[in-house]
Amino acid sequence: MIRRMSLVVAAVLLLGGCEAVQEQLIRRGAERTFLPDRFELADDGVLHVVLCGTGSPLPDPARAAACTAVIAAGRMFLVDVGPGSWENVQRWRLPRERLAAVLLTHFHSDHIGDLGETTTQSWIGGRPQPLEVIGPPGVEAVVEGFARAYSADAGYRTVHHGADVLPPEGGRTVAKSAPVPPGQKDVVVFDGDGLRITAFPVDHAPVEAAYGYRFDYKGRSVVISGDTKPTASIVEHARGTDVLVHEALAAHIIRIGTEVAREKGNARLAKMSTDIIDYHTTPAQAAEEARQAGVRMLVYTHLVPGALPPVIGRAAFMSEVETGGELEIVMGEDGMLINLPAESTEIEIVDVLD
Numbered sequence: 001m002i003r004r005m006s007l008v009v010a011a012v013l014l015l016g017g018c019e020a021v022q023e024q025l026i027r028r029g030a031e032r033t034f035l036p037d038r039f040e041l042a043d044d045g046v047l048h049v050v051l052c053g054t055g056s057p058l059p060d061p062a063r064a065a066a067c068t069a070v071i072a073a074g075r076m077f078l079v080d081v082g083p084g085s086w087e088n089v090q091r092w093r094l095p096r097e098r099l100a101a102v103l104l105t106h107f108h109s110d111h112i113g114d115l116g117e118t119t120t121q122s123w124i125g126g127r128p129q130p131l132e133v134i135g136p137p138g139v140e141a142v143v144e145g146f147a148r149a150y151s152a153d154a155g156y157r158t159v160h161h162g163a164d165v166l167p168p169e170g171g172r173t174v175a176k177s178a179p180v181p182p183g184q185k186d187v188v189v190f191d192g193d194g195l196r197i198t199a200f201p202v203d204h205a206p207v208e209a210a211y212g213y214r215f216d217y218k219g220r221s222v223v224i225s226g227d228t229k230p231t232a233s234i235v236e237h238a239r240g241t242d243v244l245v246h247e248a249l250a251a252h253i254i255r256i257g258t259e260v261a262r263e264k265g266n267a268r269l270a271k272m273s274t275d276i277i278d279y280h281t282t283p284a285q286a287a288e289e290a291r292q293a294g295v296r297m298l299v300y301t302h303l304v305p306g307a308l309p310p311v312i313g314r315a316a317f318m319s320e321v322e323t324g325g326e327l328e329i330v331m332g333e334d335g336m337l338i339n340l341p342a343e344s345t346e347i348e349i350v351d352v353l354d
């Protein structure tokens, strides 16, 4: 066995030293890297949901922070752009040029950290018009801050590549604050080509305000909760929807971690992990709300804690969730593509790279 291995290593070293083989391998890698973006996802009349970040502020090598892409009506929308999420969008060749807007649920760092990269890299990817960033009041300050931090970079790029290739307009962001009008429960933030997007307040106090978003397209619908504790607003806006992508914090697991932190004398961590429980939703509570709303499929995202051993972690995460009945419950993973064909009841989940 060892002899066979050493023969393979010797062959690789020998061939690797050969310039023709090197060039061939580099060309093959470049062919994969420079494949065009997947515009068909925007143009096929299907409502697509891609989980581009199912993690939380806690480090998890398998999960980027909060990000859900919704692709329909010729456009792509990103609900939150947490750290690490843009890399997923680009690696999976989601249609960057068609990025119509970023919809921020609120301004915690795990939801906004990649806004600068999202703006810059979608511009490089071909988006010609300024990028709209829609969110609760306060979005202007977030957008202005990122724009200022990236302004030198944007300037260099246009000078270097020319305005034909990188028109300055594409490097700009436009904040669109979307307050809910007095007496209303929600606000429509986009309506065009059969796609309607509605923002509605959720309860993530002391964060003021925090939104969830509902997408309706050709008889199909998806709701993305943002960060929230259980609230009637989720049940109301998710009523009858096909898919509810809901945040989930497994409080029973966090409590074990808090005990350990206290035993280890880490009072600071123990305090913070106790604090976070009261402004999120447990997997069991999310399932309860999904049932009340008559949702067909519940998909957990923003998993806290995320980095648990695969099989045991899933069982532990779901241990208090009532299963069975009509509601289908799915643990979200980065790279899940959910397809909702027009005017149908089908819900298909595939790997975005398949």
Ligand SMILES: [Zn+2]
Pocket: 106, 108, 204, 207, 227
């Ligand atoms: Zn938050």
Ligand SMILES: [Zn+2]
Pocket: 056, 057, 066, 108, 110, 111, 227, 302
């Ligand atoms: Zn969060």
